[in-house]
Amino acid sequence: MDHYDVTKEQLDLAAAALGLDLVGVVSARRLDELEPVLRRYYDEQRDSGFEHPFSELRLDPRALMPAVQTAIAIALPYHTASESLRHPTGRRHGAVSVYAQRTDYHRVLKDVLSRFSALLETCAARPAQFLPCVDTSPLVDRAYATAAGLGAIGKSGMLITKTYGTYVFLGVLLTDLRVEGADALHGALPWGTEVCGTCDLCLTACPTGALIAPYTLDAKRCLSYITQEHGIVPPEFRASLGRRVWGCDTCQTVCPRNEDRAAPSTFGPPVTPLAYPDLLEILTLSNRALMKRIGHTAAAWRGPAIWRRNAIVALGNARSVEAIPVLVTYLAHARPELRAMSAWALAQIDPEATRTVVRQAYDVETDEGARCEMAWAREAPDAKG
Numbered sequence: 349m350d351h352y353d354v355t356k357e358q359l360d361l362a363a364a365a366l367g368l369d370l371v372g373v374v375s376a377r378r379l380d381e382l383e384p385v386l387r388r389y390y391d392e393q394r395d396s397g398f399e400h401p402f403s404e405l406r407l408d409p410r411a412l413m414p415a416v417q418t419a420i421a422i423a424l425p426y427h428t429a430s431e432s433l434r435h436p437t438g439r440r441h442g443a444v445s446v447y448a449q450r451t452d453y454h455r456v457l458k459d460v461l462s463r464f465s466a467l468l469e470t471c472a473a474r475p476a477q478f479l480p481c482v483d484t485s486p487l488v489d490r491a492y493a494t495a496a497g498l499g500a501i502g503k504s505g506m507l508i509t510k511t512y513g514t515y516v517f518l519g520v521l522l523t524d525l526r527v528e529g530a531d532a533l534h535g536a537l538p539w540g541t542e543v544c545g546t547c548d549l550c551l552t553a554c555p556t557g558a559l560i561a562p563y564t565l566d567a568k569r570c571l572s573y574i575t576q577e578h579g580i581v582p583p584e585f586r587a588s589l590g591r592r593v594w595g596c597d598t599c600q601t602v603c604p605r606n607e608d609r610a611a612p613s614t615f616g617p618p619v620t621p622l623a624y625p626d627l628l629e630i631l632t633l634s635n636r637a638l639m640k641r642i643g644h645t646a647a648a649w650r651g652p653a654i655w656r657r658n659a660i661v662a663l664g665n666a667r668s669v670e671a672i673p674v675l676v677t678y679l680a681h682a683r684p685e686l687r688a689m690s691a692w693a694l695a696q697i698d699p700e701a702t703r704t705v706v707r708q709a710y711d712v713e714t715d716e717g718a719r720c721e722m723a724w725a726r727e728a729p730d731a732k733g
């Protein structure tokens with residue numbers, strides 16, 4: 349076994365020491381079979397803009413780390429049995445996607461991968477190179493998880509694992525170590541692996557039709573993207589957002605592969621107010637206080653304004669009469685998209701009672717987008733013109 353730096357047994361022991369039960373290895377190579385999938389994604393402009401632009405870095409780990417020999421993929425489960433994915437019943441409460449309710453997974457996985465690196469270096473008994481990749485690297489995480497045998501891609505585009513369904517975060521550790529098993533079974537990506545059968549619940553349940561075909565997501569229609577993209581929410585997506593404040597779990601909640609797949613979480617105790625946050629509080633807390641509440645999660649990277657915007661839309665969708673006074677103050681907010689969305693929300697809640705105040709806001713509004721959202725107050729039958 350001396351042509352390996354790390355044997356299969358050593359790898360398994362190191363993984364077990366870290367509590368990792370989903371670990372796979374694959375020799376680092378260009379994923380040629382991913383190229384047409386990736387090209388089509390960008391060519392058809394289905395990309396969200398959050399991923400790296402198309403380049404060789406997305407296809408070949410050697411472009412990221414010239415000496416790389418092995419890609420080690422890990423999957424960490426994050427959905428616990430005690431959690432409920434149902435929508436809150438009170439009108440004041442929004443919903444945050446399960447993945448963002450706890451400690452930011454980037455932090456947790458990077459920490460695990462760095463401890464993994466240290467253990468593997470000890471096994472190899474030589475200095476080694478490591479590059480931990482979690483989400484933000486150019487690598488297509490799901491492609492490596494699949495190639496390393498951790499699961500199969502479902503029609504939702506999600507990687508589905510046997511043990512935990514789709515509720516896993518993915519990480520890839522690139523290393524110049526030669527690890528036993530990397531060259532074993534995984535040749536081409538098992539695209540053909542039939543994990544969904546005739547089931548297409550995710551496609552039919554997606555509130556915006558973002559899953560335009562099996563395995564084909566239009567990221568710009570995905571509500572997860574809509575909750576993260578700055579600006580005025582396009583009209584066609586507002587009602588579909590419901591009370592989502594961050595992320596969307598619909599394609600996962602309906603997936604039969606997620607039944608009874610809850611797992612003990614390595615991500616710390618749930619932060620209850622974050623699961624179903626108080627929407628009015630989101631609008632009344634200071635920026636600093638709001639960031640203090642969400643800053644440790646994966647839902648904070650776009651800043652506090654986007655939380656406020658989503659809370660405004662959610663209150664509009666909830667027809668929350670008690671939100672009217674706060675929404676009226678947002679008609680004069682410094683950010684045009686918040687003024688705009690407040691005008692929209694007030695129209696949903698009680699246009700008659702709020703017409704005058706929105707019309708006054710319209711009269712002094714300078715932003716074109718916000719003016720459009722306020723125009724309904726002018727166009728009313730009793731408007732003076």
Ligand code: B12
Pocket residue numbers: 382385386389396398399400445446447482483484485486487488489490491492494501504505506507508514515516517518519539540563564565567570572573576594595596597599
């Ligand atoms: C940008 C991004 C987004 C964007 C765009 C999503 C997208 N295109 O998937 C938005 C904001 C919408 C998003 C949403 C979500 N995301 Co995201 N996202 C990413 C990111 C950073 C890049 C994705 C990317 O490059 N897409 C390009 C396309 C081509 O690749 P892909 O989406 O991975 O597609 C794969 C499959 O769909 C499949 N595939 C594509 N075409 C075909 C065709 C056939 C025939 C077959 C069989 C397969 C197949 O192959 C691709 C490669 O494996 C990755 C991290 C990373 N660096 O990879 C996380 C990542 C994909 N996201 C993740 C998560 C958790 C989510 C959400 C569940 C969050 C939420 N609850 O709101 C949703 C899920 C939405 C969905 N159904 O995919 C996880 C997925 C874990 C898993 N079990 O699969 C990742 C891997 C982050 C991580 N490291 O854990 N995300």
